[in-house]
Amino acid sequence: MKWNWGKGIVVGMISFMAFILYMVITMSTDKKYSHDLVTEEYYAKEMKYQTEIDAETNANLLEGEINGILTPEGWLLTFPASIDASSIKGTVSLYRPSNELLDFEIPLAITDGKQLIPDHKLIAGRWNITITWSDGDQDYMYKKSISY
Known part of the structure; x- marks a missing residue:
């Protein structure tokens, strides 16, 4: 051959x-x-997207902004003084893009204009924080990506 x-x-x-x-x-x-898809119920979430846009717009219209800093105790969120902590109800959701088993949610409990996300729940890396709350009249949403 x-x-x-x-x-x-x-x-x-x-x-x-x-x-x-x-x-x-x-x-x-x-x-x-x-x-797999990043979120389980992707299409149902997409249908509610306009309400999320409206809630984010409401949060952007607040006087002041939400800030987060790294402390030895964890991640400390500081809320603007215009938010009346006694009249709001909401949640703080932390989403870990690299591992869905690390995702968690805690109730929004603002004390002296601050909310602490404990260090023992967070590991080093990227997190997406979503804070949703309502004051009875309007819904609000704040989203931020952080590196812990």
């Missing part, structure tokens, strides 16, 4: 196609390469 450049090209193409086929099958069947 004579070996020439034509047979080399065909063998090379077949080898490349076999490699790509192997990678596609491996990536689609191995549980280690899970390709």
